[in-house]
Amino acid sequence: MNTAGHSKAITKLLLHLHPNKVDEQSIKFTRTFGLGGVAALLFVILFITGMLLRFAYVPSVKEAYDSIIELQNNVVFGQLLRNLHYWSGMGLVLVSFLHVIRVFYSQSIYYERRKNWIYGLLMMFLVLFSNFTGYLLPWDQLAFWAVTIMTNMLSYIPFIGDALADMVRGGDEVTEITLLRFYHFHTGLLPLLMVFLMSIHFWLVRKSKGVTVQTSEKREMVPTHPNLLYKEIVVALIVIVALFLFSMLVNAPLQDKANPLISPNPSKAPWYFMGFQELLLHIHPGFGIFVIPLLVTAFLVYIPYMKYTDLKVGVWFNSDKGKKLTLITFVFAVLLTLVVIVTSEYFLDLRDWMPQVPVLISTGLLLLLLYMVPAAAYLYYIKSKFDAAKIDIVMAMFTILITAYIVMTIVGSLLRGEGMHLFA
Amino acid sequence: MKLKFTRRTFIKRAIYALLSLEVVYIFYSLLGKKKDGDVVDGWFDAGNINFFENNKVYPFGSAHFYLSRLEDGGMLAISIHCTHLGCAVQFNQNKDRFVCPCHASAFNKHGEVLSPPATRALDIFPISIRDNKVLVNINNPIRRDKYEASQLTYV
Numbered sequence: 001m002n003t004a005g006h007s008k009a010i011t012k013l014l015l016h017l018h019p020n021k022v023d024e025q026s027i028k029f030t031r032t033f034g035l036g037g038v039a040a041l042l043f044v045i046l047f048i049t050g051m052l053l054r055f056a057y058v059p060s061v062k063e064a065y066d067s068i069i070e071l072q073n074n075v076v077f078g079q080l081l082r083n084l085h086y087w088s089g090m091g092l093v094l095v096s097f098l099h100v101i102r103v104f105y106s107q108s109i110y111y112e113r114r115k116n117w118i119y120g121l122l123m124m125f126l127v128l129f130s131n132f133t134g135y136l137l138p139w140d141q142l143a144f145w146a147v148t149i150m151t152n153m154l155s156y157i158p159f160i161g162d163a164l165a166d167m168v169r170g171g172d173e174v175t176e177i178t179l180l181r182f183y184h185f186h187t188g189l190l191p192l193l194m195v196f197l198m199s200i201h202f203w204l205v206r207k208s209k210g211v212t213v214q215t216s217e218k219r220e221m222v223p224t225h226p227n228l229l230y231k232e233i234v235v236a237l238i239v240i241v242a243l244f245l246f247s248m249l250v251n252a253p254l255q256d257k258a259n260p261l262i263s264p265n266p267s268k269a270p271w272y273f274m275g276f277q278e279l280l281l282h283i284h285p286g287f288g289i290f291v292i293p294l295l296v297t298a299f300l301v302y303i304p305y306m307k308y309t310d311l312k313v314g315v316w317f318n319s320d321k322g323k324k325l326t327l328i329t330f331v332f333a334v335l336l337t338l339v340v341i342v343t344s345e346y347f348l349d350l351r352d353w354m355p356q357v358p359v360l361i362s363t364g365l366l367l368l369l370l371y372m373v374p375a376a377a378y379l380y381y382i383k384s385k386f387d388a389a390k391i392d393i394v395m396a397m398f399t400i401l402i403t404a405y406i407v408m409t410i411v412g413s414l415l416r417g418e419g420m421h422l423f424a
Numbered sequence: 425m426k427l428k429f430t431r432r433t434f435i436k437r438a439i440y441a442l443l444s445l446e447v448v449y450i451f452y453s454l455l456g457k458k459k460d461g462d463v464v465d466g467w468f469d470a471g472n473i474n475f476f477e478n479n480k481v482y483p484f485g486s487a488h489f490y491l492s493r494l495e496d497g498g499m500l501a502i503s504i505h506c507t508h509l510g511c512a513v514q515f516n517q518n519k520d521r522f523v524c525p526c527h528a529s530a531f532n533k534h535g536e537v538l539s540p541p542a543t544r545a546l547d548i549f550p551i552s553i554r555d556n557k558v559l560v561n562i563n564n565p566i567r568r569d570k571y572e573a574s575q576l577t578y579v
Contacts (some may be wrong), residue, residue, distance in 0.1 A: 265525030
């Protein structure tokens with residue numbers, strides 16, 4: 001018996017992800033830029049292409065690389081399949097990052113959305129972890145050394161670092177155990193966790209009555225179908241077409257088979273970790289890998305739990321003043337980061353200048369202060385000069401952090417060549 | 425004052441905590457080292473002692489070390505793994521130093537840091553000499569902060 005209520009179950013389930021009616025403001029493209037939706041779409045594409053790739057891939061040191069070659073050369077559309085998966089993965093990192101930035105600057109993480117911000121950060125972490133575990137699987141030089149570098153970074157965490165790195169690798173070097181382990185994380189545990197967290201993430205958005213909108217403006221509700229639905233379909237189709245075109249034109253990189261005896265010069269981490277690698281060129285690893293990431297994470301988690309007096313939920317940059325300050329802060333942070341990078345690269349040799357001081361202080365704390373003192377002075381300056389409120393200061397701190405990471409990523413991945421020298 | 429923490433919540437949380445610990449423990453032991461304990465003392469035969477000239481460095485790629493013989497005939501078996509992030513260092517003949525391609529750390533023939541970001545001297549392996557053969561214990565790298573004369577092996 002097929003009653004009207006039970007036909008087209010899949011379509012109806014999908015439609016039920018949305019409410020019946022949505023706020024007109026919330027479906028303007030510039031409110032969200034569709035970033036969350038695009039991220040979800042990329043996840044689905046990754047899931048499908050990943051499931052197919054599993055049939056071709058053999059997770060062993062002996063056969064991994066050859067199975068990729070076999071896939072690329074002898075399977076119909078094999079190369080395209082791998083390209084699609086690769087570029088969607090990179091796209092997901094980028095889009096998730098932009099999504100984090102979007103929700104932050106549009107003041108969409110406060111009050112009832114606090115918890116969703118935390119889940120979002122957690123998913124950002126899982127996206128990076130997924131991408132990173134996938135990075136090893138081709139078992140080429142690029143993969144092997146990027147993972148060697150990254151897992152060795154872990155060992156600088158005080159007390160538990162060595163044990164943690166050994167646990168991730170399953171030994172003190174990257175071996176077949178590591179490959180198998182990463183494979184299972186990448187194709188089993190992580191996607192499962194992501195599906196679970198995505199469900200919570202979406203449900204919490206629904207619970208907060210949809211996408212954040214400005215509370216001051218008049219709310220006008222319109223039917224979801226067709227107003228929102230058509231926009232979503234258009235964006236999704238554009239993304240899919242763009243992804244296919246790009247994957248047809250640009251192949252996913254594959255270097256020589258991994259050789260544990262020869263590090264390519266230069267050896268680089270995946271591009272989204274190049275900010276970290278750049279940081280590590282300058283600062284003591286204890287700071288670069290442990291202290292700074294810990295402080296930044298604590299700050300990010302704590303942002304929506306602080307008390308603000310002048311918070312305008314849903315308003316981009318909180319106010320026009322905020323917008324102006326963010327722009328100035330961005331320029332300031334670009335300059336400061338570049339100046340500190342160049343100074344530390346060419347003029348500073350703290351370790352040799354102070355041989356009797358522990359390196360943790362000379363190349364760690366002092367270098368951190370070199371960055372933090374001008375930044376703090378700048379924050380004090382905008383506070384007194386522009387009468388910046390607490391929310392503006394927090395936004396400025398966020399801007400400095402994000403900008404610094406972006407600048408370091410660009411410098412590390414584009415401006416460093418042989419021997420990791422600048423402009424080599 | 426009203427107690428927020430009732431007996432019921434206490435028991436609940438205790439059960440959750442125990443269950444989580446159990447899961448963490450199982451996961452940890454799944455991922456933990458499987459081959460702990462059966463590390464054999466593998467001695468790698470690097471060849472006859474007379475082959476190695478003073479003041480030269482010999483690569484043993486497959487065994488992951490360089491044999492460095494110093495001016496006075498003392499020998500060090502230096503690990504190829506950079507102490508910074510584990511890349512394979514290469515010996516640069518012209519500059520007379522080990523250079524890491526990943527982050528440009530450099531080490532001298534004793535394995536001491538010449539330029540950062542590495543903070544620690546390269547690991548060494550124990551050497552023993554039997555019947556004029558140089559044997560290197562490649563399963564037991566020795567961590568060290570800096571070079572000391574006692575680390576050298578003489579004939």
